[in-house]
Amino acid sequence: MGGPGLAVQELSVGYGPVRALRQVSLDVPEGAVVTVLGGNGAGKTTLLRAICRTLSFHGGAVTGGTVSLDGRRIDGVPPDRVVAAGISQVPEGRQVFTRMTVADNLRSGALGATGGRVERAAALRRVHELFPVLADRAQQRAGLLSGGEQQMLAVGRALMAGPRMLLLDEPSLGLAPLMAERIAATIREISAQGTSILLVEQNAALALRLASRAYVLEVGEVTLSGPAAELAASDEVRRRYLGVVDEDAAADAERARASHPALTRWKG
Structure with missing residues (x-):
């Protein structure tokens, strides 16, 4: 891992009188993949909006x-300066411009980025190497792509700004397992190329395989954090996020069912 990267310290966020985040702290070192886990309403998307300075657009x-x-x-700083500083976000639900072509969607990702024509051409080559289908469908409307291809386009659009830090919001959401694994492989490749990644994901098993460190966010607060491998082995994380039931408890329940069978309905 390299330098300090992204540092969030004691961050609190509100939507009017509603407190959405309460003193959240996390770090994404340069070159690392860090994941934030949590259920719906935990504050994961709000955290990314706060980092990207887009909270005001959502009240x-x-x-x-x-x-x-x-x-x-x-x-x-304003959102465009966050992009210029080297942070790009892939929003939840992809949110591509469906009536625009794939090529124009990618061009839009370079708006606000530093660098000129040479840098944009290099970024486009990188995107096409990662996602050859986007080169093949360059003149096709984005709305005609499959869900997985739209997710590729959303990631590619964010990479067009040449970010050093990529924020991914639920990249596997709504995708078939095979396509989710393809996206995961791409995340690994992007990381290997030197881009730091903050990954927000409900698919905890996938996220913990990709990340070196993980945070668990519940009702706007960080309740657990540590190396991803340690959290993956935690009984609490396994039970709540990986769907793994404690084996001893499961065996006890099975023995109880065997020794006290359920009563059948009386027949008159």
Whole structure:
């Protein structure tokens, strides 16, 4: 791992009187893949919006704490300056421009990025190497792509800005298992190329395989954190997020059912 990367310290967020995040702290070191786990309503998407400075578009506001990239605070700058600083987000639900072509969707991802024509051409080559189907479908409307192809386009669009830090919001959502694994393989490749990744994901098993460190967010607060392998082995995480039941408890329940069979309905 490299330098300091992304640092979120004591971040609190509200939507009017509703507190959505409460003093959340996490770090994404340079070159790392870090995941945030949690159920619906835990505050995962709000966290990414706070980092990208798009909360105001959704009626939210940061009420405390700081966000820094490589030691420089970015919590007070507009969204376009966050992109210029090197952070891009892939939103939940893909949100591609369905009436625009694949090529135009990708071009839109470079808006606000630093660099000129040479850098944009290099970014496009990288995207096409990662997702050859996007080169093949360049002049096709994005709305005609499959769900998996739209997810590829959403990731490719974010990469067009040449980010050093990529924020992924539920990239496997709504995808068939095979396509989700293809997206996971791409995340590994993007990481191997040197891009840091903050991954928000409900598919805990997938996320814990990809990440080196994990945080569990519940009702706006970090309740667990540590190396991803340790959380994957945690009984609490296995029970709540991986669908694994404690083996001893399951055996006890099975013995109880065998020794006390359920009563059958009386027949008159």
